[in-house]
Amino acid sequence: MTDAGATTVAEGTLTGGGASPSSSPSKALRSPWTALIAAAVLLVAVYPVLSDDLYYQNMIILSMVFAIGAVGLNIITGYAGYISLGQGAFLGLGAYTVGICVNDIGGSPWVWVPVAGLLAGAVAAVLGVVAMRARGHSFVILTIAFLFLVQLLATNWDELTNGTGGITLPIPTWSAEYQYWPFYYVLMGLLAVSLLVSWWIRRNKFGMGLIAIREDEDKAATVGVTTPTYKILAFVASAVFVGMAGGVYGYYISFIDPLGMFNILLSVQIILSLLLGGRATLWGPVLGAFMIEWLNETSNNEFGGGNARLLIFGGLLALVVLFLPGGIIPTASHWIERWRGRGKAGLAGERLSGIDLRERTAAPPPAPAVSGTPLLEVKDLEMRFGGVRAVDGASLTVPEGSITALIGPNGSGKTTIFNLIGGTMTPDAGEVWFDGRRIDGKPPWRRAHLGLGRTFQITRLFGEMTVLENVVAPLREFHLGLLGANAVSGPEARRAEELLEFVGMRKYRDVRASALSYGQQKLVELAQILMLDPKLIMLDEPAGGINPTLIERIGEMIRELNSRGKTFLIVEHNMPFVLGLCNPVLVLARGQTIASGTPDEVQRDPHVLDAYLGEDFRLEQPVGA
C-alpha cells in the first residue's frame, strides 16, 4: 500500500479541496487549476454557438457520454476500490429503456430519460445485493457476467428488444438550425450534476466510508461502516446518471442493438478514461474521457477502427497500468507538489511527544467507581482453525467502568477472542453478551454502533486517507442524514479535531496516515475509535512496539477516558503497564481463562506463574503507581 501511495499523494488537491481543505499546497494549487478548469468548461459550453462544425460537436457529445460513465464508475472504482468491467451495460440499459418506452408507449424520448436513470439505479441495486458478500475479484467477475448476461437478454428476448434486429428511434423534430444542441446541452447538464454528486460524496461521511472500504474493508466494518449498504448505495450512485446518459446516447445515435450497446469496448473506454485521468479525483474521469474519445475517433478514422481500436485500447490499458498507475491528474499534482515543496521539512519527522502532549498530565484523574454490572460477558467461546483450538471454551467478564486486562502467552487466543468479540470472526460455539444484548452473530458494524470500539495489534489505519479523514470515517449509527454529513468541515470534522487534540495528533491532521510512525498510528487509531463514542474500548497491545514516553502517555489517556466513564479491555504483554493500570486482570492460556483477579492476586497465582509470567517474576515498580 505504501509504495502505491506515492503516486496518489496529492489527489485531494484536485477533488475540490475535499481531502486537505486547509493544507497550504492545496490552496496554492487551487487557483491555477480552477482557472484552467473554468476556461475549459466555458469553451465547451459556448463551442456549438461559435462553430457549426458537426464533427467536433459529435466528438464532444460522445466525450460527455463517456465522461458521465467514468464519473459514475469513479464512485464505485475510484472511491470504493471495486473494479467494474461492466459499467457500459448501464449505458446500454438506459438506451434500451428509452428505445423500448418510446416505441411501445410513445411520447418524446426526453420524457423517458429519467426513467432510464431510475431503471439503471434499480438494476444496480439488485446487482449490489448479489455483490454484497463478494470481495475484490469476485466482484470483477460479477460485473463481467452482468454485462454479458444483459447482452444475451437483449439478443434473445425478441418480443421486448427485437433481438439482433435492434430498435430504431424517431428522428429529432427540432429545426436543423439547432444541430445537435439539445443532446449537447442535456448531456452537459447531466455531466455537471454527476460531477456535483461526485464532489459531494468525496466530502461527506459516506465518501469517507467508501474510501475506508477501498483501503481496508474489514477494518472499516469494525468502525461502524455498514459495508454492504455503502457498497449498494455506491453502486446505485454510479449507475443512475450513466443510465440517463445512455438514454440520451441511444436517442442521439437513433439505433440500438445488442452488439453496439453492450459492446465491451464501451466499458473499456469508460475504464480507460477513469484510469488515464486519475482514479478518485473529481476531474480525472472527465479529462480521461475527452482524451480517450479523441483517440477513439482517430483510431476509427486514421486506422480503420476494428483491430486497430483493439490494439490501441488494449495496449493503452496495459501501458497505463504498468507505467501510469495513478493517472494523469494525481501524478501531475504529485510532481507539482514535490517541486513546490522542495527544501521544506515535513511534519512527519517531528518529535511526537511535544508540549501539547504534556499539558494535560498535571494530576492523574481519580480512579472511577467500578460498578458490579458486567458490560461484556463472554461465555464458553470456541474457535477452531483446522485442528487448532485457538479458543477453547473461554469465558470472561468485563465489569462496567473497569480497565480490564487480558494477558497470556503468545498463541493463547487473545487476539482471536478480540476478533470474536469485535465480529471480524464468527465463533464455532459460545455466546458474547454486550450491554445486555447478545451480539455474537451480529455484523461488526452493528457491534460498533452498540458501543464497541477496538484497535488492532498491528495498526490498521486507512493508509491513503489523511489523519483527519481517518478519524471522521467511523459511523456511530446508521441513518442517511449522517451519511450525507459534511466530513471536511462542520460538527463531524470539529469533533474529529477535538479527538485528535486529545491524543496530541492535531498537528498531523492533513498528513497521510501511511506516512505516520507506528506510535503515531496507534494514537490516531485510538482517536478513530473514540469517534464511535464507544462504551467499551478494546485495545490490542497498545504499548507494543512504541517508546516508553508514549507508553506512559497512553496509560494516562486510558485513565482519563476511564474517569469519563469508558470501560476498557486491554491485551498487553508489558507487565508493568498492565499491572499498574488494570483491575481486574484476566489470564488466558491454551484458549481458556485460567485465572482472574486483582493484579496482586494474579501475579501470585501459581498457575499464572507457571503458564505465563514465569517463577522468577517480580514486579519492581508498576508504571504510574
Place this chain on the structure above:
Amino acid sequence: MTEFLQALILGLLIGGVYALLAAGLTLIFGVMNVINIAHGAFLILAAFITWSLWREIGMDPLLAIVAVTPLMFAFGWLLYNLTIRPIRRAPPAASVLLTFGLALFLEGIMGVIWGNTSHSVRPSYADERFQIGELFLPKAQVFGGLVAIVVLASLYLVLTRSWLGRAIRASAVNPQGAELVGVNVASVAALTFAIGVASSGAGGAIASVLYPFLPGSHYQWIARLLGIIVLGGMGSLPGAVIGALCLGVAELMTVTYIGPEWATGVPYVFVFIVLLLRPQGILGTRLRQDVATA
C-alpha cells in the same frame, strides 16, 4: 431418456476440456492472486496456431498439442516476466486491468493475422461418430474429452508428485513460508503462470476441433472459465474440475431442453447464484483473517 443420457455424456466430455482450461486459470489465481482475464485470449491464440498447423502442414489438431503446449509455455513465461512481474506488489486490481488489456491487445493481433472471420479445424473424423445402442457420440468430442483428461491428469501428477508441484502449492498457501524453506517464490510464480498458459494451449488445441472460433470468441470463453472457478471455489484445482463438469452438463442440458441460444448464459447464471448463496464456491476455504490480511 436417450436424449438425457446423450446430453449427460457429451456434457461430461466437454466438461473435461473445460476442466483443463479452468485448471490453468485457477492455478494462476491460487498462486499469484491474479485473475488472468487474458486466459480466454490465450486459448483462442492456441486454437489459431493449431488451425495454422492443420491447414499448412496437415497436422492432426489433437497431435498438435505436442507443439502448441510448449510454445504457449514459452509465451506465458515471457509474458509474465515482461508484464506481470513488474506489478507483483501492486494492488490486485492492477493485474485484472492489465490482463484485460492484454486480452484486447491479443484479440487485435489475432484479428490482424488471421482475420475476424469464424474458423474451425476439421480433421478427417470431424463428421464421424460412435454409435453405442441409441447414443450417437461425435468422435471429435470423445477424442477431445479423453485427451483433455489425460493432459489434466499429468498436470495433476506434476503438481502433487514433483518438487516443482510442491513448491507451487507451498507458494500458494504461504509465500513467506515457502521463501523461508528455500523456494524462490518469484520464479515459481513465473513457472506457474507459464504452466497455466501452457494448459490453455493444450485446451485451446482441443477446443479448436469442438467449436468454431474467431478472435472475439475469447470473451465467451473467459466468462465460461470464470463461471467455473467461481462455482468450484477460486484457487481450488479439484473445485475447478467439479465446476467444469457441472458447467459442461448444464450447458448441454440447456441446449437440449431450453434452446441453444441460451447456452452461453449458463456460466453467468452460475456466477450470480454462487455469489448469492455461497460466495466462496463449492470447495472454497475459510481463512484466518488476521493472518490473511496482516
